[in-house]
Amino acid sequence: MNNQQLFENIQKKGSFLCVGLDTDIRKIPSFLLEHADPIFEFNKAIIEATAKYTVAYKPNLAFYESEGLDGWISLEKTVNYLRENYPDIFLSTMYARAFFEKMNFDAVTVAPYMGEDSVKPFLVYKDKFVILLALTSNMGAYDFQFGVDNQTFEKLFEKVLRISQTWGDENSLMYVIGATKAEELAGIRKIIPNHFLLVPGVGAQGGSLQEVAKYGLNKQCGLLVNSSRAIIYASNEEDFALKAEESAKETRDEMQLLLKSAGLI
Amino acid sequence: MNNQQLFENIQKKGSFLCVGLDTDIRKIPSFLLEHADPIFEFNKAIIEATAKYTVAYKPNLAFYESEGLDGWISLEKTVNYLRENYPDIFLSTMYARAFFEKMNFDAVTVAPYMGEDSVKPFLVYKDKFVILLALTSNMGAYDFQFGVDNQTFEKLFEKVLRISQTWGDENSLMYVIGATKAEELAGIRKIIPNHFLLVPGVGAQGGSLQEVAKYGLNKQCGLLVNSSRAIIYASNEEDFALKAEESAKETRDEMQLLLKSAGLI
Numbered sequence: 001m002n003n004q005q006l007f008e009n010i011q012k013k014g015s016f017l018c019v020g021l022d023t024d025i026r027k028i029p030s031f032l033l034e035h036a037d038p039i040f041e042f043n044k045a046i047i048e049a050t051a052k053y054t055v056a057y058k059p060n061l062a063f064y065e066s067e068g069l070d071g072w073i074s075l076e077k078t079v080n081y082l083r084e085n086y087p088d089i090f091l092s093t094m095y096a097r098a099f100f101e102k103m104n105f106d107a108v109t110v111a112p113y114m115g116e117d118s119v120k121p122f123l124v125y126k127d128k129f130v131i132l133l134a135l136t137s138n139m140g141a142y143d144f145q146f147g148v149d150n151q152t153f154e155k156l157f158e159k160v161l162r163i164s165q166t167w168g169d170e171n172s173l174m175y176v177i178g179a180t181k182a183e184e185l186a187g188i189r190k191i192i193p194n195h196f197l198l199v200p201g202v203g204a205q206g207g208s209l210q211e212v213a214k215y216g217l218n219k220q221c222g223l224l225v226n227s228s229r230a231i232i233y234a235s236n237e238e239d240f241a242l243k244a245e246e247s248a249k250e251t252r253d254e255m256q257l258l259l260k261s262a263g264l265i
Numbered sequence: 266m267n268n269q270q271l272f273e274n275i276q277k278k279g280s281f282l283c284v285g286l287d288t289d290i291r292k293i294p295s296f297l298l299e300h301a302d303p304i305f306e307f308n309k310a311i312i313e314a315t316a317k318y319t320v321a322y323k324p325n326l327a328f329y330e331s332e333g334l335d336g337w338i339s340l341e342k343t344v345n346y347l348r349e350n351y352p353d354i355f356l357s358t359m360y361a362r363a364f365f366e367k368m369n370f371d372a373v374t375v376a377p378y379m380g381e382d383s384v385k386p387f388l389v390y391k392d393k394f395v396i397l398l399a400l401t402s403n404m405g406a407y408d409f410q411f412g413v414d415n416q417t418f419e420k421l422f423e424k425v426l427r428i429s430q431t432w433g434d435e436n437s438l439m440y441v442i443g444a445t446k447a448e449e450l451a452g453i454r455k456i457i458p459n460h461f462l463l464v465p466g467v468g469a470q471g472g473s474l475q476e477v478a479k480y481g482l483n484k485q486c487g488l489l490v491n492s493s494r495a496i497i498y499a500s501n502e503e504d505f506a507l508k509a510e511e512s513a514k515e516t517r518d519e520m521q522l523l524l525k526s527a528g529l530i
Contacts, residue, residue, distance in 0.1 A: 072337055111376035113398055115405020133378055140380020143428055150415030163408055 001090055001106050002127050002171055006196065007220040009055045009088055011265045014256035016221050017248060018056035018092070018198065020228030021046070021078065022063050027233055029240050039067065039074035042240075044081055046232050049245035053252035056090035056224050057082060058198075079105070090224070092131060092198070107131050109176060109198070112160045116167050123168045129196075130173055134160050135188070137178025137201030157184075161191045170194040177216070179207020179225070185215030193218060200226045209251075213258040221264055227251060266355055266371050267392050267436055271461065272485040274320045274353055276530045279521030281486050282513060283321035283357070283463065285493030286311070286343065287328050292498055294505050304332065304339035307505075309346055311497050314510035318517035321355035321489050322347060323463075344370070355489070357396060357463070372396050374441060374463070377425045381432050388433045394461075395438055399425050400453070402443025402466030422449075426456045435459040442481070444472020444490070450480030458483060465491045474516075478523040486529055492516060 010016050023039050023046075032038040047057065059078060064071035082091055092107035107129035110119055122130045135145055135157040145157045152159065164173060170192075177188060179201035188197075197216055201207040202225050209225060216223050231251070235243035259265045275281050288304050297303040312322065324343060329336035347356055357372035372394035375384055387395045400410055400422040410422045417424065429438060435457075442453060444466035453462075462481055466472040467490050474490060481488050496516070500508035524530045 069334070069337060069341070072334060076334070111378045113376045113378045113409060114401050114403060115408030115410070117403050117405040118401075119405075136379050136383075138379060138382050140382040140384075143380030144378060144421065144424065145380070147412075147421065147424065148415045150413045150418065153415065156409065156412065156421070159409065159412065 001088075004220070005088070006055065006090055006224075009090070010221045010259070013053065013055055013252065014259055014265055015053050015055055015252040016223045016225055016255055016259075017054045017251050018058055018090070018224045018226040019046070019050055019054050019231050019248065020200075020226050021057055021059040021232065022228045023059070023074075023232065024063055025067060027236070029236055029238065031238060037070075037074055037077065039064070039071065040077045040081075042232075043074070043078045045241040046244050047078075047082060047086070049241040050231060050248035051086050051089065053245075053248035054089065056092060056226075058092045058226060060228075092129075107174065109133065112164060116164075119164070119167055123172050128172070130168065131198050132160065132164055132173060132175050134175040135177045135181050135184060137180045137205050137207065141178065141181070158187070158191060161188065165192065170196070174198055174224075176200065178205075179209075179212050180205050182207060182211035182215060185212065189215065189218065194220075194222070196220075196222050196224060198224045198226060203227060203230045209254055209258070213255075213262070217258070217262050217264070219264075221259065225251075225255070266353075269485070270353070271320065271355055271489075274355070275486045275524070278318065278320055278517065279524055279530055280318050280320055280517040281488045281490055281520055281524075282319050282516050283323055283355070283489045283491040284311070284315055284319050284496050284513065285465075285491050286322055286324040286497065287493045288324070288339075288497065289328055290332060292501070294501050294503065296503060302335075302339055302342065304329070304336065305342045305346075307497075308339070308343045310506040311509050312343075312347060312351070314506040315496060315513035316351050316354065318510075318513035319354065321357060321491075323357045323491060325493075357394075372439065374398065377429060381429075384429070384432055388437050393437075395433065396463050397425065397429055397438060397440050399440040400442050400446050400449060402445045402470050402472065406443065406446070423452070423456060426453065430457065435461070439463055439489075441465065443470075444474075444477050445470050447472060447476035447480060450477065454480065454483065459485075459487070461485075461487050461489060463489045463491060468492060468495045474519055474523070478520075478527070482523070482527050482529070484529075486524065490516075490520070 028042040035041040064075040090106050109131040111133045147156045174196040177197045179199045202209050231244050231247045234247040293307045300306040329340040355371050374396040376398045412421045439461040442462045444464045467474050496509050496512045499512040
């Protein structure tokens with residue numbers, strides 16, 4: 001998938017929602033535990049309920065790995081299910097180069113700390129993306145990402161944005177920019193006007209979708225807003241899929257208005 | 266395993282060698298492909314051949330993940346084999362918190378970019394270590410790790426060393442310091458005199474064991490020198506295990522002399 005196809009899906013659905021499949025077997029409705037593969041059953045139901053409001057899914061590997069082999073199998077089934085039933089949905093994950101090749105993800109998220117030659121191996125795949133951590137939504141972001149360089153007077157995340165642009169362009173690189181740092185978005189858009197941003201931290205962590213859209217939207221939308229808990233754990237009962245659907249629809253409705261206001265749909 | 270136990274093993278074996286099990290099915294001797302699980306067979310033979318010269322093994326997850334489920338199984342068998350047959354050997358890996366819990370590794374390597382709260386979840390396990398990327402041995406290290414902070418005048422890797430010391434002590438944290446940056450080791454030892462360092466880049470990447478030892482040894486040795494290709498791919502023929510053993514022994518002999526010179530054994 002490339003930027004243009006992603007943008008067309010955003011336009012079609014009026015949504016730039018990415019649902020984080022942070023599926024924790026201890027958190028899913030207990031009645032699902034009767035199934036042979038409760039994690040896959042949960043994901044399948046969540047996907048069916050939310051796919052029409054969603055342009056991307058992002059399974060968080062840590063949750064699957066913590067179940068060992070079983071988790072790996074659940075993930076593989078989830079990916080295959082998505083590819084078979086929703087081939088136009090953008091699928092992203094973290095850390096595992098292998099998944100690019102074996103499991104047909106569209107993107108992986110990687111840390112920039114080790115520099116160009118640690119990221120380049122991920123950049124050789126056509127129509128796939130590296131999503132580089134730039135400005136994250138957690139508290140720890142303040143430990144290093146805001147450090148100012150004494151030669152260029154850039155903050156570290158700005159330096160990451162600038163330097164990494166020589167590694168690939170907006171057709172191969174995206175960036176993680178936390179919604180909790182929306183005040184930085186205007187400046188960030190000056191450095192990378194055309195790239196897509198994957199934005200965690202809306203909702204649960206206090207980030208505002210309005211603010212993110214105000215400073216982050218570009219002419220191809222350029223935003224994927226990740227939401228996990230607020231959608232997948234909207235209910236812990238038998239109605240979990242229905243509640244997930246409602247929560248996704250609500251977010252889509254808000255995004256649709258924002259896209260209309262910006263003249264993008 | 267804790268620092269003291271690790272040091273005792275180093276003293277006993279006269280070696281601070283960590284063998285990187287970067288096992289690539291395309292690189293192992295072809296006659297092994299007849300086995301049902303060639304990767305495990307290879308690892309088992311390498312471990313049997315090198316264990317007496319080695320205090321640590323570090324399977325690189327990327328290589329196992331690239332084989333999908335089969336790779337995962339090979340890794341699980343390798344870990345179990347090591348735990349059953351060499352219970353005093355330090356076992357480390359990358360990225361996967363799950364492995365701490367499920368697969369009984371002693372350490373995981375993580376990037377510091379996202380700061381304290383991204384690392385802390387790994388620090389709650391007693392007698393296990395987080396190995397934080399600080400100064401890596403690759404070319405990309407120069408992209409960000411040497412950036413000087415305009416307030417503290419520290420290089421980024423020095424800031425990582427200093428700040429991360431508030432996250433845990435030398436019983437829970439180690440650092441990756443590339444052998445190719447040995448000239449920085451004296452300064453690094455001023456910041457973290459007591460921590461163990463995991464040192465890649467000796468040999469193939471041009472780092473010198475002598476230099477690393479000269480500036481890096483502390484009163485508990487404080488060094489794990491990682492070697493992968495030079496040992497596990499010492500030969501591509503039927504004698505691969507024998508050649509791996511010879512290469513490990515050679516490294517051990519050199520380390521033994523260095524430990525003696527330093528009065529540590």
